[in-house]
Structures are given as structure tokens and as C-alpha cells.
Amino acid sequence: MPTPPFVKSIATVSLSGTLPEKLEAAAAIGFDGVEIFENDLLTFDGSPADVRRIADGLGLAITLFQPFRDFEAMPDPIRARNLDRAERKFDVMEALGTDLVLVCSNVQPHAIDDPARAAADLAEMAERAQRRGLRVGYEALAWGRHVNRWRQAWDIVQRADHPALGLIVDSFHTLALEDDFAGLADLPGERIFFVQLADAPKLSMDVLSWSRHFRNFPGQGQLPVTGFLKAVLDSGYRGPLSLEVFNDEFRAAPARLTALDGLRSLIHAEAEAGYGPGLPAAPQCDGVEFLEFAVDAATGAALARLLGQLGFRHAGHHRSKAVDLYRRGGVNLVLNGEEDSAASEHFQMHGPSVCAMAFRVDNAQRTMERASALKCLFWRERVGEGERRIPALRAPDGTLIYLVNDDPAGRSIWEDDFHLLPGADDADSPATGTLSGIDHIAQALPFGRMDGFVLFYRTVFGFLPDGLWELPDPYGLIRSRALVSPDAAPGRGVRLPLNISESRRTATGRFVGATAGAGVHHIAFASPDIAPVVEGGLAAGVPFLPIPANYYDDLAVKHPLDDDALDGLKRRELLYDRDGAGEFLHAYTDSFDERFFFEVVERRGDYRQFGAVNAPVRMAIQAQLREDRWPERYLD
Numbered sequence: 085m086p087t088p089p090f091v092k093s094i095a096t097v098s099l100s101g102t103l104p105e106k107l108e109a110a111a112a113i114g115f116d117g118v119e120i121f122e123n124d125l126l127t128f129d130g131s132p133a134d135v136r137r138i139a140d141g142l143g144l145a146i147t148l149f150q151p152f153r154d155f156e157a158m159p160d161p162i163r164a165r166n167l168d169r170a171e172r173k174f175d176v177m178e179a180l181g182t183d184l185v186l187v188c189s190n191v192q193p194h195a196i197d198d199p200a201r202a203a204a205d206l207a208e209m210a211e212r213a214q215r216r217g218l219r220v221g222y223e224a225l226a227w228g229r230h231v232n233r234w235r236q237a238w239d240i241v242q243r244a245d246h247p248a249l250g251l252i253v254d255s256f257h258t259l260a261l262e263d264d265f266a267g268l269a270d271l272p273g274e275r276i277f278f279v280q281l282a283d284a285p286k287l288s289m290d291v292l293s294w295s296r297h298f299r300n301f302p303g304q305g306q307l308p309v310t311g312f313l314k315a316v317l318d319s320g321y322r323g324p325l326s327l328e329v330f331n332d333e334f335r336a337a338p339a340r341l342t343a344l345d346g347l348r349s350l351i352h353a354e355a356e357a358g359y360g361p362g363l364p365a366a367p368q369c370d371g372v373e374f375l376e377f378a379v380d381a382a383t384g385a386a387l388a389r390l391l392g393q394l395g396f397r398h399a400g401h402h403r404s405k406a407v408d409l410y411r412r413g414g415v416n417l418v419l420n421g422e423e424d425s426a427a428s429e430h431f432q433m434h435g436p437s438v439c440a441m442a443f444r445v446d447n448a449q450r451t452m453e454r455a456s457a458l459k460c461l462f463w464r465e466r467v468g469e470g471e472r473r474i475p476a477l478r479a480p481d482g483t484l485i486y487l488v489n490d491d492p493a494g495r496s497i498w499e500d501d502f503h504l505l506p507g508a509d510d511a512d513s514p515a516t517g518t519l520s521g522i523d524h525i526a527q528a529l530p531f532g533r534m535d536g537f538v539l540f541y542r543t544v545f546g547f548l549p550d551g552l553w554e555l556p557d558p559y560g561l562i563r564s565r566a567l568v569s570p571d572a573a574p575g576r577g578v579r580l581p582l583n584i585s586e587s588r589r590t591a592t593g594r595f596v597g598a599t600a601g602a603g604v605h606h607i608a609f610a611s612p613d614i615a616p617v618v619e620g621g622l623a624a625g626v627p628f629l630p631i632p633a634n635y636y637d638d639l640a641v642k643h644p645l646d647d648d649a650l651d652g653l654k655r656r657e658l659l660y661d662r663d664g665a666g667e668f669l670h671a672y673t674d675s676f677d678e679r680f681f682f683e684v685v686e687r688r689g690d691y692r693q694f695g696a697v698n699a700p701v702r703m704a705i706q707a708q709l710r711e712d713r714w715p716e717r718y719l720d
């Protein structure tokens with residue numbers, strides 16, 4: 085049901101920095117309000133009234149003050165003390181200018197297991213709050229001593245039967261216990277005083293540690309937050325939606341980056357739940373139309389040479405810029421050496437590297453509108469007369485993503501903008517093999533940025549995250565997670581494996597260091613028949629990685645391959661994987677200028693993965709080649 089947008093709020097605990105920095109970041113990104121987490125106030129060198137003034141100046145509401153701990157159902161001398169403690173916090177709330185306090189369920193071992201006592205205590209607190217124009221919300225912590233599910237908290241709220249006492253629900257506590265959330269829809273919405281949202285990856289550990297360190301924003305984890313939110317909103321609740329995320333990486337990340345991810349997540353969650361103003365539909369992504377490399381004259385010539393060895397033809401010059409098109413089969417690669425452009429800026433920052441990707445989408449305009457509603461940044465390149473303006477947005481690392489309307493009948497972007505060279509399209513034959521398209525584009529991300537990239541591709545493009553892989557590099561661990569367009573098939577769709585590493589010495593860590601940030605570190609071409617493609621490449625001098633004999637000995641044991649098949653793999657330096665649905669054959673090149681490298685892959689049957697089992701072999705060989713190469717690089 086379309087509704088006005090909900091008030092969007094974030095708990096200060098979700099952001100890094102001092103309290104003023106947190107408030108400033110939340111406001112700058114566009115949140116309407118913040119939950120003040122008590123610790124942030126206790127460590128702030130100013131009064132609650134100062135906080136109020138800062139928030140006012142930034143146009144932020146203070147939606148809630150929290151948490152008030154271990155209050156209800158305590159034995160006697162403590163009960164009275166707790167009510168005094170509540171009065172002191174009411175003073176703070178008045179100065180902060182917020183009318184709602186969150187009481188989380190008691191975790192103390194000596195709390196009394198009696199819902200009637202809990203209800204009586206909360207009713208007394210609510211009565212005192214009401215005298216001061218304030219309200220109390222009660223939240224079940226998943227690790228509460230006696231109350232850990234929302235139904236128990238709701239039962240207590242009902243027993244207390246006080247208008248200034250309501251329920252607070254938090255998706256994490258409910259979903260972490262795999263508790264029923266559908267029943268939330270049957271509550272009277274006005275009795276829910278506040279809604280907190282958080283997602284999390286599925287991990288097997290105690291729920292308290294899980295909650296305090298690994299929560300993330302809706303859409304970044306694996307919990308059914310959308311279903312939870314829909315149930316809550318179906319109750320008629322119309323108060324704020326607030327993100328409450330305890331996460332070690334968020335505590336260290338720049339607050340504005342985290343806040344932007346948070347707001348994007350909340351806008352998307354609201355729309356996915358079927359509320360708020362809604363979002364234009366996500367695009368259907370048919371594939372990658374082109375990849376663009378930022379180069380200068382020397383690296384451009386070297387890259388063109390390597391592409392030639394890989395069977396690419398020089399297929400066109402740009403009409404007005406120092407930009408060239410290289411093509412093989414269904415793969416278009418653009419080398420951009422134009423000065424004073426987005427590409428040259430990228431080259432200055434990152435060296436020779438992929439500066440843009442172009443996705444074929446069913447509707448570029450609608451996709452741009454969706455991206456805009458999700459707070460993406462855009463880019464407008466200079467265009468010459470008669471040239472086409474291709475809409476472009478910026479990925480979180482600044483890489484451009486062009487959106488090309490998938491219009492087989494229409495005039496192609498290449499005809500509009502390029503002088504195409506004759507005969508460039510028909511070089512491939514069955515004997516040479518061909519490339520059908522770009523199978524996947526792997527990116528290396530700075531540590532701590534995985535969740536932000538997952539959210540970007542998931543919300544803007546509707547890509548689906550695969551499971552998490554942990555890959556051992558000789559110098560540390562790499563974590564990898566792929567985002568895949570929903571209808572990807574061999575030669576079609578978009579696949580984006582994302583890699584991070586804590587170590588600076590792994591392939592991923594070195595890449596992030598060498599290129600000053602995130603970026604594409606390998607590009608895989610799909611081929612319907614990899615054997616002739618690799619043979620042609622080897623004959624032309626492509627530096628395919630030499631695969632150790634031990635690898636093939638092990639392969640013979642793991643998979644039912646006959647001698648011929650095994651020999652065919654060995655001769656062509658091919659790696660191999662199979663799962664229930666199909667097979668995967670692939671070969672990697674050594675890296676170009678110590679930066680990115682290419683891969684050729686053949687998918688047989690319905691194989692959906694990326695040969696992750698072979699990635700450690702690749703990383704070990706690349707590490708070894710680097711060792712072997714250093715004298716020639718430095719002692720010439």
C-alpha cells in the first residue's frame with residue numbers, strides 16, 4: 085500500500101565518531117532523526133541541552149533515548165532505586181527533547197520470573213513518565229533473563245494496560261531466534277511505539293556476541309527483515325523506522341559512508357515491504373555491453389598488444405576522443421586515453437585500470453530514477469556533437485556504471501560514437517573459437533566495504549548475493565561473495581564476485597594498495613569452447629598461468645576424468661571444477677602491470693559458481709611469479 089515515506093532514523097551506536105560527528109553525518113545524508121544511545125551521551129563533553137541544540141540546528145529529531153536496562157521485576161530495594169533512576173533519565177529526556185525511552189528486558193540473574201511483577205513495575209514507570217508528558221517502550225532482548233520474545237513483552241504491555249507504555253520491536257531479536265513474526269501484523273499498530281531494524285549474516289555463535297558485533301543493515305545480511313517489516317507495518321504502525329546496528333566494522337568506517345548505506349537500505353526495505361512511495365522497478369540486466377580501461381599512451385599500447393594476443397581486433401576509434409574499441413565475439417573493451425576526462429582522472433588515481441562498466445538493461449531511464457531514489461551519485465561525461473549521452477551512475481568506489489538500453493533493433497552506441505573499422509566482427513571461426521561475452525567481473529574492495537557494495541548492487545540492480553567463500557591466499561585469507569543478476573545463464577547476465585582481505589599481502593590486499601582503493605582485479609570472458617581460445621592464446625604468447633602437475637594429480641583423484649580429458653586440461657593450463665549441475669573449465673593470465681588479469685571460462689550445463697576451489701591455486705602461482713619477477717623488475 086503506498087503511504088507517505090516513514091520517518092527515517094538511525095541509532096547513534098550504528099555510526100563512528102564523536103556524538104556531534106554522528107549527528108552531522110546522519111543529517112548530511114538525509115536522515116530525519118536519531119536514537120541517542122546512552123553511551124554516546126555519557127562520553128560527550130556537553131549537556132543534553134547542547135545535544136538538543138546541535139540536533140535542532142541540523143534539522144534532526146531525537147526519536148528515542150536508549151537503553152534503560154535491568155528495570156522490571158527486580159527484588160525490593162532495587163525496585164525503588166530503579167524508579168528513582170528512571171526519574172533521572174526522564175530529566176535527561178526532557179533536556180534532549182525526546183518523549184520516548186526504550187526499556188530493554190532485564191538480563192540480571194536475580195530478576196524475578198513473574199510477568200505480573202514486570203507489568204506492575206512498567207505500569208508504575210509509565211505512570212511517572214506520563215506525568216511528565218513522556219512515554220516508555222518495552223523491548224524483548226533475545227538474551228533477556230525471562231523475557232526474550234516479542235509475544236512475552238507484548239503480554240506484559242497488555243497486562244500493564246497503561247497508555248504511556250507500548251511495545252518496541254527489533255527485527256534482530258525476533259529473527260535471530262527464528263521466532264514467528266507474522267503475528268506482529270495482528271497487533272494494534274498504535275500500541276507499537278517504535279521499530280528498530282537490523283539484518284545479520286547467519287553465523288553459529290551465541291546470540292549476544294552475534295548481536296553486538298555482526299549486525300548489519302537490512303539487505304546486507306541473510307535474515308528475512310523485509311517480511312518482518314511488512315508484518316509490523318500491516319499492523320497499522322506509522323511511527324519511525326530506525327536502524328540499530330552494532331557492528332565492529334561500522335564503528336571504524338567513515339560515518340557518512342555508513343549513514344549513506346543505512347539510508348539506502350531503509351528506503352529499499354520500506355519499498356520491498358510494499359509501503360512508502362515505492363521505487364521504480366529494478367532493471368533486467370542482460371549482460372555487460374563493454375568495459376572501459378583508463379590508460380595512458382604506454383600502458384594503452386601494452387594492453388592493446390595483450391588483447392591482440394587474446395584474439396581481440398581493433399574494431400573502431402571514437403569520433404572525437406582518444407578512445408579505441410577492441411572486440412572479440414560478444415566482448416567489447418574500450419581503452420580510454422583521453423586527457424581531461426573521467427578516465428584520465430581515474431588513471432591519475434589508480435593507474436591502468438577499469439574505470440567504467442556498461443550494463444545492458446531493459447530501461448536505462450527507469451534504472452536511473454531508481455538509482456536516484458536510492459541516493460546514488462551520477463556522472464555526465466562531455467559528449468561531442470551527434471554523439472550519444474549514455475546515462476551513468478557511480479559505484480561506491482567511484483567507478484562509472486553506464487546503462488545501455490538493450491535494444492537489438494535500434495542503432496548501437498558503437499555506430500553513433502565510433503568510426504568502426506571494416507572486417508572487425510568476423511575474425512573468429514570454429515577453429516579459433518570465440519568469446520560469447522563477459523562472464524564475470526571480479527572486484528577487490530578495501531577491508532570493511534563488502535557490506536556497502538553488496539547493498540549497492542542488491543538494491544539498485546536487484547542482483548542476488550551468493551554465499552560467502554573463504555579462500556586461502558599464500559599470504560592471508562580472502563573473503564569472496566558474488567552478486568548475480570537474477571536470470572544469469574552462460575554468456576548472459578551480470579556476475580560480480582567481490583573480494584576483501586584483511587591482509588595487505590594477499591592478491592586482494594596488494595591490489596587495493598597498488599590501485600589506491602577498490603577496483604576490478606579480474607575480467608572473465610565466457611567462451612562456448614575454451615580449448616581453441618586458449619590454444620590460440622598460448623600460440624600468440626598470452627602469459628597464461630602455468631599450473632603445477634600436483635594440481636592435475638589431485639584432479640584425477642577428485643573427479644571422474646579419463647586420461648584424454650585430463651591430458652587436454654594439462655596441455656592447455658586449464659583448471660577444472662564440477663558440481664551436481666555442470667562443469668567449469670577456466671584459465672587465468674598473469675597480471676597486467678601487477679594490477680588486473682584476464683580469465684577465460686567455459687560453463688557446461690548449469691554450473692553456477694566461479695571455480696572458487698581453484699582460486700587458491702591461482703593466487704599461489706601469481707605470488708610465485710611475482711617472486712620470480714622481482715630481479716628483472718628492479719635489477720635491470
Ligand SMILES: O=C(O)c1ccc(O)c(O)c1
Nearest residue numbers: 151188223254295296328
Ligand atoms: O545489546 C544491547 O544491549 C541492546 C541494547 C538496546 C537495544 O535496543 C538492543 O537491541 C540491544
Ligand SMILES: [Mg+2]
Nearest residue numbers: 223254280328
Ligand atoms: Mg534494539
